[in-house]
Amino acid sequence: xxxxxxxxxxxxxxxxxxxxxxxxxxxxxxxxxxxxxxxxxxxxxxxxxxxxxxxxxxxxxxxxxxxxxxxxxxxxxxxxxxxxxxxxxxxxxxxxxxxxxxxxxxxxxxxxxxxxxxxxxxxxxxxxxxxxxxxxxxxxxxxxxxxxxxxxxxxxxxxxxxxxxxxxxxxxxxxxxxxxxxxxxxxxxxxxxxxxxxxxxxxxxxxxxxxxxxxxxxxxxxxxxxxxxxxxxxxxxxxxxxxxxxxxxxxxxxxxxxxxxxxxxxxxxxxxxxxxxxxxxxxxxxxxxxxxxxxxxxxxxxxxxxxxxxxxxxxxxxxxxxxxxxxxxxxxxxxxxxxxxx
Amino acid sequence: xxxxxxxxxxxxxxxxxxxxxxxxxxxxxxxxxxxxxxxxxxxxxxxxxxxxxxxxxxxxxxxxxxxxxxxxxxxxxxxxxxxxxxxxxxxxxxxxxxxxxxxxxxxxxxxxxxxxxxxxxxxxxxxxxxxxxxxxxxxxxxxxxxxxxxxxxxxxxxxxxxxxxxxxxxxxxxxxxxxxxxxxxxxxxxxxxxxxxxxxxxxxxxxxxxxxxxxxxxxxxxxxxxxxxxxxxxxxxxxxxxxxxxxxxxxxxxxxxxxxxxxxxxxxxxxxxxxxxxxxxxxxxxxxxxxxxxxxxxxxxxxxxxxxxxxxxxxxxxxxxxxxxxxxxxxxxxxxxxxxxx
DNA sequence: TTGAAAGCGGTACCAT
DNA sequence: ATGGTACCGCTTTCAA
Numbered sequence: 001x002x003x004x005x006x007x008x009x010x011x012x013x014x015x016x017x018x019x020x021x022x023x024x025x026x027x028x029x030x031x032x033x034x035x036x037x038x039x040x041x042x043x044x045x046x047x048x049x050x051x052x053x054x055x056x057x058x059x060x061x062x063x064x065x066x067x068x069x070x071x072x073x074x075x076x077x078x079x080x081x082x083x084x085x086x087x088x089x090x091x092x093x094x095x096x097x098x099x100x101x102x103x104x105x106x107x108x109x110x111x112x113x114x115x116x117x118x119x120x121x122x123x124x125x126x127x128x129x130x131x132x133x134x135x136x137x138x139x140x141x142x143x144x145x146x147x148x149x150x151x152x153x154x155x156x157x158x159x160x161x162x163x164x165x166x167x168x169x170x171x172x173x174x175x176x177x178x179x180x181x182x183x184x185x186x187x188x189x190x191x192x193x194x195x196x197x198x199x200x201x202x203x204x205x206x207x208x209x210x211x212x213x214x215x216x217x218x219x220x221x222x223x224x225x226x227x228x229x230x231x232x233x234x235x236x237x238x239x240x241x242x243x244x245x246x247x248x249x250x251x252x253x254x255x256x257x258x259x260x261x262x263x264x265x266x267x268x269x270x271x272x273x274x275x276x277x278x279x280x281x282x283x284x285x286x287x288x289x290x291x292x293x294x295x296x297x298x299x300x301x302x303x304x305x306x307x308x309x310x311x312x313x314x315x316x317x318x319x320x321x322x323x324x325x326x327x328x329x330x331x332x333x334x335x336x337x338x339x340x341x342x
Numbered sequence: 343x344x345x346x347x348x349x350x351x352x353x354x355x356x357x358x359x360x361x362x363x364x365x366x367x368x369x370x371x372x373x374x375x376x377x378x379x380x381x382x383x384x385x386x387x388x389x390x391x392x393x394x395x396x397x398x399x400x401x402x403x404x405x406x407x408x409x410x411x412x413x414x415x416x417x418x419x420x421x422x423x424x425x426x427x428x429x430x431x432x433x434x435x436x437x438x439x440x441x442x443x444x445x446x447x448x449x450x451x452x453x454x455x456x457x458x459x460x461x462x463x464x465x466x467x468x469x470x471x472x473x474x475x476x477x478x479x480x481x482x483x484x485x486x487x488x489x490x491x492x493x494x495x496x497x498x499x500x501x502x503x504x505x506x507x508x509x510x511x512x513x514x515x516x517x518x519x520x521x522x523x524x525x526x527x528x529x530x531x532x533x534x535x536x537x538x539x540x541x542x543x544x545x546x547x548x549x550x551x552x553x554x555x556x557x558x559x560x561x562x563x564x565x566x567x568x569x570x571x572x573x574x575x576x577x578x579x580x581x582x583x584x585x586x587x588x589x590x591x592x593x594x595x596x597x598x599x600x601x602x603x604x605x606x607x608x609x610x611x612x613x614x615x616x617x618x619x620x621x622x623x624x625x626x627x628x629x630x631x632x633x634x635x636x637x638x639x640x641x642x643x644x645x646x647x648x649x650x651x652x653x654x655x656x657x658x659x660x661x662x663x664x665x666x667x668x669x670x671x672x673x674x675x676x677x678x679x680x681x682x683x684x
Numbered sequence: 685t686t687g688a689a690a691g692c693g694g695t696a697c698c699a700t
Numbered sequence: 701a702t703g704g705t706a707c708c709g710c711t712t713t714c715a716a
Contacts, residue, residue: 005484007709018687023711053459054405055709058692065439065460067465073425076624081417086442086692090453095460096440097407111432116409117395118437142347227628254630260630273550282418283625286569286595288602349693360703365695375701397693400708 006047015043026051064117065095066309068150069111071103072128077298081126081150084302092310094121109138116142122309123147125154131192146312150305153194159318160324161305165195168327169202172248173274174266175292175329177210179336181246181274185218185237189225189250196221199250199278204325218244222254230257230299231264238265245273246335252277252284255291259334274335289333297325348389351393357385368393403677405461407437409653410492411453413445414470418639420624423468424491426644434652436463441457449467449513451480458484464651465489473534486655492647495536501660503647503667507537508582510636510669511544514590514618515669517634519552521678522615523588527560529600531567538563541592541620560586564596572599573606588677594619597633599677616677631675639667 008026012019017036024032025040032040043049057063068085070078082096089096093106097120101108104287115123122145125134134154149160186203189196200219207214220236223229230249234257237244247262249255255277262273269275269289277284280295304325308318331337350368354361359382366374367382374382385391399405411425412420424438431438432453439462443450457465464487470474476496483489491502518526528545531538542561549556561580565656572591576599579586589604591597597619604615611617620624622637646667650660673679 008711009709019710020688020695021686022651022680024686027711036685050399050455050459052709053463054396054400054461055692056711058394058400058694058709061692063396073428074421078422079416082440083442086415090442093456095456096439098410098424098428098438100432109710113392114435114437117392120396121394150407179715256628286598350695351693361694362696362704366702371696371703378701394693397708398695400693400710401695403708636706661698 005052006049008049008051009045011040011047011049014047015040037147040159052154057119059119061119062313063121064093065097065118065120066122066124066306066313067097067099067115067120068124069101069108069115069125069132069133070126070128071101073098073100075128077151077279077296078126078128080298081302084299084304085124085150085306086302087299088306090311091139094310094313097126104151105135105138112137112139112141116145120146122270124150124305124309125152126150126305128154132192132194146309146318148305148308148312152303156322157320159308159320159323161301161308161323163296163298163301164324164326165198166202166205167324168278168296168329169199169248170206171202171252171327171329172278172294173206173209175208175331175335176248176274176276177212178248179246179274179338182212183218183239183240183242183244183246184212185244185247186220187233187237187247187249187254188219188221189254190223191221196250202272203248222250222257225251225253227260230254231261232270233256234258234261236260240265243273247273247275249277252279252281252287252291252293254278255293255334256283256287256288259287259291270334270336272303276329276335280330284330285332287334292332292335293330295328295330297327301325347394349390350391350393353382353385353389353391353614356389371499376541392427399461403420403461403585404434404655405463407439407460407462408464408466408648408655409439409441409457409462410466410468411441411443411450411457412468412470413443413472413476415440415442417470419638420468420470420492422640423644423647424548426641426646427466427492427648428644430652431644432647436652436655447480449451454479454481454483455464456683458487463487463655466492466647466651467494468492469494474536479655488651488660490647490654490660492643492648495678498664501650501662501665503643503650503665505537505638505640505643506666506668507540508544508547508619510638510665510671511541511590511592512548513544513669513671514620514636515545515548516552517673517677518588518590518616518618519548519554521588521616524554525560525582525584525586525588527555527582527586527589528562529572529575529579529589529591529596530561530563531596532564532565538592545590553638564599566594567595567600569595569599572596573603574599576600576603580604580609585615589615589617591617591619594621594623594629594633594635596620597676598625598629601629601633612678618671622672627674634674634677635672637670637672639669643667
């Protein structure tokens with residue numbers, strides 16, 4: 001039924017030129033007379049010719065494909081990052097292959113082997129939700145294949161893209177200060193997570209630059225990221241005296257638990273204690289009150305990682321080291337809009 | 343530094359055999375003496391030879407790659423489905439390419455053109471969140487390329503995979519009946535969504551088979567999937583008399599709004615009115631009370647779609663028509679555990 | 685400016 | 701049971 005796809009050779013024959021000529025016009029290379037070029041272009045159009053990328057790839061040793069290797073395809077944060085990667089890859093005409101390793105080294109080994117066999121041009125290692133630093137790739141990555149870590153903490157000799165947790169925390173606390181809060185608590189994440197340290201530092205810096213005292217009793221890590229544990233941790237914070245008037249939570253889930261605890265204690269948000277979260281998951285905006293939170297720049301992180309490897313493909317090896325992408329504060333109803341007079 | 347990758351030819355030379363022989367052992371084809379086979383295998387191992395998939399693909403006209411084309415990569419339901427596809431594809435040794443069209447036909451056209459140039463072996467059209475039927479692919483898909491719709495409503499002549507919305511709704515209502523509920527309301531989704539009809543039917547069937555009367559005043563569609571609109575809609579349901587003792591909501595978000603309205607009315611969940619949702623988003627389990635809900639079989643849907651196209655690649659063209667994947671009821675705390683005596 | 689031909693790294697048919 | 705070799709579809713010297 002449907003004709004076999006036209007090949008370059010078919011076009012050449014039909015246009016009465018050599019295949020090399022067709023190839024030249026196809027790639028916009030010089031050395032083709034205007035008349036001939038016109039004719040070839042016309043023929044290409046007539047025959048609906050589309051070059052076979054595989055053949056081209058075989059010849060020039062490029063697959064125009066990069067791969068995202070992740071340990072958790074269903075991770076809460078993966079979509080947005082993937083979209084960022086896909087977006088810039090698309091613009092560059094390269095495809096994005098997906099790989100889920102389930103965090104299993106053996107599987108990662110197999111996946112990488114296969115990807116390398118497929119001649120992927122570059123690799124992005126993306127974390128779904130990782131605690132601690134990732135091990136080096138389960139298979140040595142050949143020199144020519146650029147790779148970057150996306151939301152992964154690992155060997156500093158590889159380029160990696162991370163959110164600016166510290167900056168985000170600073171912005172959150174600064175906002176709280178502006179709204180008049182003075183006793184600002186930090187309901188932090190479990191301490192073994194990398195981001196936890198960074199957010200603590202941001203908190204501390206922001207307090208310091210506002211001339212506010214740092215108090216150990218105002219900082220408590222939650223046992224996990226679960227709202228339930230946050231609920232418990234918030235209990236301690238609520239026992240502080242003098243009482244706190246704001247709490248910065250290291251995630252939206254934690255904030256959910258915190259809000260719950262605050263209400264349970266007969267207090268109001270934001271009138272009695274203001275709350276700001278981190279991540280800006282969709283639940284943040286739907287919560288009551290809508291949660292002021294620090295948005296993770298996932299899309300931009302994906303784009304950044306994509307650009308890095310794309311540049312890498314074009315020769316500029318990604319320079320090692322960490323890129324911190326700024327987080328944006330989204331002010332909503334769980335904090336007061338402006339400073340309140342004394 | 344790193345040696346160029348060994349090729350089949352290199353192996354042949356080193357093992358003192360013809361390339362065709364190496365190819366034979368590589369593909370486990372018969373017609374190779376045991377001794378020679380041994381030697382070749384050994385050489386392959388020694389040289390760390392791995393066949394170039396691109397070259398192979400060029401020759402046998404297969405890329406061992408399928409593509410997921412979606413209108414919304416960040417859709418709430420996409421991850422799990424993608425993982426299902428990736429999972430079965432992986433087992434079959436085929437890669438999964440990702441494409442986001444943003445629901446834009448022009449972009450879809452460009453994407454498909456590119457994918458076809460890349461010789462993808464099959465296509466899965468996946469919806470992020472679609473209302474109504476999708477248009478046919480923006481580019482005619484060649485005969486040899488199997489395709490399936492995943493969570494897409496569209497041309498019935500293409501194989502498509504959908505959740506069994508009706509069955510899920512039936513199960514939800516049946517559960518409510520078992521727990522003793524008699525005045526069961528349906529807080530449905532916006533009526534222009536396909537699933538809304540199906541869930542209504544399930545509700546009706548389940549009620550009928552329980553011998554319970556159907557009452558128009560107990561069925562109200564929400565203006566949108568937003569919890570806020572559900573809150574409003576729930577107001578009407580709460581005004582019914584005699585009062586309802588349970589509500590089946592067509593989504594977890596709707597259920598969130600419903601629970602809120604119920605509480606606002608001074609009623610308790612599940613003591614006064616039981617609530618069941620649909621989807622089983624992560625918020626369902628974290629909600630208070632934890633939400634009984636009908637889980638969308640996203641992973642299995644992805645697997646199913648994957649298997650369909652994979653079979654298609656191997657010759658068995660996916661038979662047209664809709665596959666309904668069963669939904670599973672997850673009983674939690676927003677419904678009573680068992681029937682309560684009179 | 686244009687064409688011929690040698691690959692890229694495999695597969696598969698045809699001899700031997 | 702093996703080897704030789706013509707492709708797959710495109711790029712890229714090298715000559716003309």
